[in-house]
Amino acid sequence: MIRIKRKFVFLNVFEYWFNYKGGFWGSFGLNAYNHIRKELKNPFLIKVPNYTVELDLTKSKEQILEDFSRTVKSQVRNSEKDGVHCYFDQDVRKFVGFFNEFAPSKGIPPETVERILGYGDSLKISYAELDGQILAAHTYVYDQEQKIVRQMHSASKRFDEQFDKNKIGRANKYLHYRDMLAFKDQGITAYDFGGYQETHSDKVIESLLNFKLDFGAVKKTSSNYYTISYFLLRKLSLMLGIIKKG
Structure with missing residues (x-):
């Protein structure tokens, strides 16, 4: 627990x-x-x-990719051709620094090292990197016993004018894909993308919902x-x- x-x-x-x-x-x-x-x-x-979007990781790796929308599938393959490298790194300060550069442009509160450390061993941090530059990062709450991961944070360089937004978008989707495969290999059966509503509101963010559904995920309802x-x-x-x- x-x-x-x-x-x-x-x-x-x-x-x-x-x-x-x-x-x-x-x-x-x-x-x-x-x-x-x-x-x-x-x-x-x-x-x-609690309204969320979840992907079934009991599917084969081939089927996971096949169920992506045509656009996402193409972007994932192109990002792989770009040479984007995806990996996990538990350096919390590294993540907080990257996230807090992104947060103001997105209009969301910054994070603190102390808060992120509070997740303890349940926290997983992943990165998509190209030529030594981090393009995107994700965090997850990871529960091996319940066989589920739930995304907590997503940050990228998409608001940085020095970077190609299309390449960043592809890298972020590719990171989701590589995370899915890594978690599947660890016995995780459910990949939870998190909610699709405004914080403390029942207003649906359609673009966010569609982004998640394009991975072949489905809407789910649990409870807090x-x-x-x-x-x-x-x-x-x-x-x-x-x-x-x-």
């Missing part, structure tokens, strides 16, 4: 991924249970639907469950602007 400890002011809050902890404190502490795929029958937990105390703290944070909407 993945357990992540966060600090909120002077309080410790806990996030659990893909599985429910159970027990007295599991229902009444400051706990969140993210991306739970089975229905929980617990009257003390507040259920919030919050203890009442966590839910109220989260709601207060939204009201005070500590957590930003969409």
